[in-house]
Amino acid sequence: MKILFLDTVHEILEDRLTQAGFECIYGIKLTFEETKYQLLDIEGIVIRARFTLNEELLKYAPKLKFIARSGAGMENIDEEYCKNRNIVLFNAPEGNRNAVGEHALGMLLSLMNKIHQANRDVKNGLWEREKNRGLELDGKTVGIIGFGNNGSAFAKKLQGFDVEILVYDKFKSSFSTDQIKETTLEEIFQKADAVSFHIPQNKETIYLGNDLFFERFKKPIFLLNLSRGKIIDSKALLKAINSGKILGAGLDVLEYEKSSFENMFEGSLPEEFTQLVQSEKVLLTPHVGGWTNESYFKLSDVLATKILEKF
Numbered sequence: 001m002k003i004l005f006l007d008t009v010h011e012i013l014e015d016r017l018t019q020a021g022f023e024c025i026y027g028i029k030l031t032f033e034e035t036k037y038q039l040l041d042i043e044g045i046v047i048r049a050r051f052t053l054n055e056e057l058l059k060y061a062p063k064l065k066f067i068a069r070s071g072a073g074m075e076n077i078d079e080e081y082c083k084n085r086n087i088v089l090f091n092a093p094e095g096n097r098n099a100v101g102e103h104a105l106g107m108l109l110s111l112m113n114k115i116h117q118a119n120r121d122v123k124n125g126l127w128e129r130e131k132n133r134g135l136e137l138d139g140k141t142v143g144i145i146g147f148g149n150n151g152s153a154f155a156k157k158l159q160g161f162d163v164e165i166l167v168y169d170k171f172k173s174s175f176s177t178d179q180i181k182e183t184t185l186e187e188i189f190q191k192a193d194a195v196s197f198h199i200p201q202n203k204e205t206i207y208l209g210n211d212l213f214f215e216r217f218k219k220p221i222f223l224l225n226l227s228r229g230k231i232i233d234s235k236a237l238l239k240a241i242n243s244g245k246i247l248g249a250g251l252d253v254l255e256y257e258k259s260s261f262e263n264m265f266e267g268s269l270p271e272e273f274t275q276l277v278q279s280e281k282v283l284l285t286p287h288v289g290g291w292t293n294e295s296y297f298k299l300s301d302v303l304a305t306k307i308l309e310k311f
Contacts, residue, residue, distance in 0.1 A: 001021075001022050001023070001043045001044060001065070001311065002022075002023045002025060002041055002042050002043055002044070003017060003022050003023065003024050003025065003042070003043070003044040003045070003046060004025050004027045004035075004038060004039070004042045004044070004045050004046070005024060005025065005026050005027060005028060005046045006027050006028060006030065006035065006045060006046065006047045006050055006051075007028060007046065007047050007048035007049070007050050007070065008028055008048075009046060009048065009070045009296075009299065009300045009303075010296050010297050010299065010300035010301070011300075012297060012300045012301050012304060013046065013068075013070075013300035013301070013303055013304045016301075016304035016308065017304060017307065017308075020308055022044075025038075025042075028050075032051050032057065035057060036057060036060040037060070039057075039058075039060040039061035039064070040060070040061070040062070040063075041063060042061050042063065042064060043063050043064060043065045043066075044064070044065060044066045044067070044068065044307070044311075045061070045064065045066075045067045045068070046067075046068045046070065046303070047067065047068070047069060047070070047076070047077075048069070048070045048071055049071070049076055051076070052076045052077070052078070053067060053076065053077045053078065054078045054081065055078055055081045058078070058081060058082070058085075058087070064085070064087050065087065065088060065311065066087060066088040066089070066090060066307065066310070066311065067082065067087060067088075067089050067090070068090040068091075068092075068303045068306075068307060069089070069090065069091040069092070070092060070299045070300060070303060071091060071092065071093075071096070071290070071299065072091055072092070072093035072096065072097075072149065072150065072200075072290065073091075073200060073201065073227075073228060074089060074091055074200075075200070075201050075202075075228065077089060088310060090303055090306045090307060090310075092298075092299045092300075092302040092303050092306070093148065093149035093150065094149055094298070094302050095290075095295055095298035095299035095300075095301070095302040095303075096150075096289075096290030096291070096292075096295035096298065096299055097149035097150050097152070097153040097290070098153055098294075098295070099289065099290045099291065099292040099294065099295040100150040100153060100154065100198075100226050100289045100290045101150065101153030101154040101155075101156060101157045102157060103226060103252060103285070103288070103289035103290070104150075104154045104157070104196055104198075104224055104226050104250075104289065105154065105157045105158065107224055107226075107250030107252070107283055107285070108137065108142075108194055108196070108222060108224060108250060109137065110250070110283055111222050111247075111248035111249075111250050111283055112134055112135045112136070112137060112194075112222060112248070113134030113135070114131075114132045114133075114134050115134075116283050117131075117132060117280050118132040137161050137163060138161060138162045138163070139162060139163070140163050140164075140193040140194060141163065141164040141165075141166060141191045141192050141193050141194075142158055142163050142164070142165055142166070142192065142193065142194045142195075142196070143166045143167075143168070143188035143191075143192035143194065143195040143196070144165065144166070144167045144168070144195075144196050144198060145167075145168050145169075145185075145188070145195065145196070145197050145198065145199055146168075146169055146197065146198035146199035146200075146227065147167050147168075147169040147172050147175060147182075147198070148169075148172075148198060148199075148200075150198040150226065150227070150290070151167065151169070151196075151198030151199075152175075154196055154198060155167060155180050159179045159180075164181070164191070165179060165180045165181065166181050166183045166187060166188050166191065166192065167180055167181065167182055167183065168182075168183055168184060168185050168188055169182075189216040189217050189218060190218050191218070191219075192217065192219070192221055193219060193221060193222065194221055194222040194223070194224070195217075195221050195222075195223055195224070196223075196224035196225075196226070197209070197224065197225045197226070197227045197231050197232070198226065198227055199227050199231065200227070200228070201227070201228035201230055201231060205228075205231055206230045206231070207230065207231070207232070207233045207236075208231055208232075209223075209225070209231055209232035209233060209236065209237065210233045210236045211233070211236045211239065211240075213236075214236060214237070214239075214240035214245050214246065215240075215245070217245060220244055220245055220246065220247045221245070221246060221247065222246070222247050222248045222249070222250070223237070223246050223248070223249045223250070224249075224250045224251075225249075225250070225251050225252065225253055226250075226252045226253065226289040226290075227253065228253055229251075229253040229254040229255040229256065229257050230255045231253075232251075232255065233255070234254070234255055234256075234270075234272040234273070234276060235272055237249060237276075238272055238275055238276065238279075241279060241281050241282070246281070247281065248281045248282070248283065249281065249282050249283070250282075250283045250285075251276070251282065251283070251284050251285075252284075252285045252286075252287055252288065252289040253287050253289075254273070254276070254284075256269055256270065256273055257287065
């Protein structure tokens with residue numbers, strides 16, 4: 001079976017597939033157009049996020065049996081087209097869930113204790129103790145929206161603190177424990193001190209974080225987004241920050257991201273992006289919540305296991 005690698009992933013995936021008799025072909029420098037003419041005999045594709053695998057491209061791969069996405073989200077793959085052609089889709093949310101959970105906790109603690117702000121002040125020669133007085137996570141209520149691999153990993157990390165954990169997931173039920181309460185969005189709006197998104201991007205979730213969403217919170221909140229950028233409307237977020245509805249926002253993803261993360265700053269970016277960058281109440285990281293040395297290995301190892309079990 002010939003496998004085309006369109007992105008760089010940990011070598012464990014190639015090693016395990018090669019040992020099993022697969023032929024691994026590097027195509028990490030191919031453009032979208034060049035890729036079309038390399039697909040005739042390809043039976044498997046490995047990709048992260050370099051470009052979209054849609055019908056325009058995949059129709060050139062008549063023998064394609066599977067696509068393996070090194071990551072969790074599948075929005076850069078035409079799932080409906082693949083379903084119609086019986087192309088198996090693999091992803092690896094198990095591989096980076098722990099990394100996302102730890103990153104979310106780190107962002108929340110940094111925001112509440114103003115660590116990012118205090119660090120910048122001290123490095124600029126400012127010793128501002130009162131300005132950087134923080135809040136304790138102890139005794140707070142944290143709302144988690146989405147209880148898949150990443151949301152459940154964040155909840156697991158929070159159990160080491162004396163917090164109330166409220167979780168809403170439209171598609172799951174009966175997951176409450178002594179420390180985790182399955183609940184409604186309405187209860188999260190009423191009680192949460194912090195809210196974290198851990199949901200996929202689709203037609204239903206794009207811009208879920210809009211003006212109406214933020215207005216429904218009874219208390220000012222800290223907001224985290226480690227899912228996909230378009231879950232949050234940046235204009236609405238800035239409005240909520242300026243009004244005091246949001247005390248701080250930790251964003252590992254932004255709605256302005258391009259399909260290839262490395263090209264984020266090519267071309268012009270809107271004024272809202274500049275405002276987010278300049279705000280002391282916003283903590284930004286470059287979509288690395290699930291991108292640790294450990295997860296880099298685990299993502300590929302998980303994919304190798306899934307591919308070999310199926311083929």
